[in-house]
Amino acid sequence: MTVKTSHVATGSADHGIGQRFRNAGKALVRYKWFYLMMLPGILYFIIYHYIPMGGLLIAFQKYNLSKGIFGSEWVGFDNFRTVFSSPDFPNLIKNTLIISVYRIVFNMVPDVLLALILNEIRVQWFKRAIQTITYGPYFLSWIIVYGLVFSFLAPDSGLISTWWRDHMGETLNLLTDKDWFRPILILTDIWKSTGYGAIIYLAALATINGELYEAAVVDGAGRWRQLWHITLPGIREVFVLLLILRIGHIMEAGFDQVYIFLNARVYEVGDIIDTWVFRRGIENLEFSVASAVGFFKSVIGFVLVVAANKISKKLGGSGIW
Structure with missing residues (x-):
């Protein structure tokens, strides 16, 4: 049975x-x-x-180009010890985190504000014109953006620097000033990416049920109360999603922009992990050390994304999974 x-x-x-x-x-x-x-x-x-994740094996090897991945000598965690014992590493971590946090704090708010302003504009041709003007810089490379900044802030020939020298009698050299390096990074990033970020929030605003606004008007709610009780809750999930994704990239800090704006006089405040890896891995051909740093960044990013997702769910959000 x-x-x-x-x-x-x-x-x-x-x-x-x-x-x-x-x-x-x-x-x-x-x-x-x-x-x-x-x-x-x-x-x-x-x-x-x-498929490229197989290259992470290099982080545990003394990689040799002629021998390849499978023929190179295994050295265990020696590359990680080299990275963590570097005298530059604490400052690299500090600069990377500071610039990344600045980007998250100061770049996400302008995206939301621009989207809310555009959402309130009722003249369609004017709205489309503002969208086009603010979205255009997103397609410019950082080389072009740096060229524009240089034309304004170059010590001898920049428009702003020349005006300052003629009227104040002082030489203005903001591009090599440690106190101005990070603000210039954030301001140029806001100018370049705010239009694109606003489009994402505009798409979220378009999904809000119009009947909610009609009911609010019937109840006597003004524009500010509608904004606070309907509009902002309507884009909260998108804001949290983008925040979690940005937290996952907190160890990157925008290599393209930083590398182009970086110079020897601002290394103390501007040298980040990716620029250091570029010099060690590409210029000095230390591929194993660069791979070890990439592996370290990936682990940190994964942990931060998982933690941010759990915190979002506990606070009543949906998270990303």
Whole structure:
């Protein structure tokens, strides 16, 4: 009797597995065009994000270009010891975290403010014009942005520097001033990326049910109360999502911008982990050390994303999973 029951249970399990495979096959055929459209994105992540993860093995090797990954000598955690024992490492961590936090604090708020302002504009041609003007800088490379900044702040020929010298009698050299390096980074980043960030929030604002505003008007709520009780809660989930994603990249601090704006006189406040890795890994060909730093950054980013997601859920948010 026991054997018979066992066969029945096994048959039921096999039948259930087979049914799931058949349902999956039917769904694959039914939604084949959706899966086909997903295929380029899936291949992109596999080729450019997952396969290169095999290169993390270099972090535990004394990598040699001629021997390759499988022929290089294994050294365990020696590369990590080299990184952590570097006298520059504490300052690199400090600069990276400060610049990243500045970006999160001062860059997300302008995105929301611009989106709220555009959402209140009723003249459509004017709204589209403002969107175009603010969104345009996003397509400029940091090389071009630095060229624009240099044309204003160059010590001898910049427009602002020349005006300051002619009227104040002093030489103005903000590009090599340690006190001004980080503010210049943040201000230029705000100018470049605010328009793009606002579009994301405008899309979130478009999903808010218009009947909520109508009901609020009937109840006598003014524009400020509608903003506080309807508009801001409506974009809260998007704000939290973008905040979690930014926290996951807190160890990067924007390599492209920092590397272009960086100079020897501001290394103390501007040298970040990525610029140090670039010098060690690319210029000095110390690929193993660079890979070790990348591995370290990935682990920290993963931990921060998981922690931020859990905190968001405990505070009543949805998180990203």
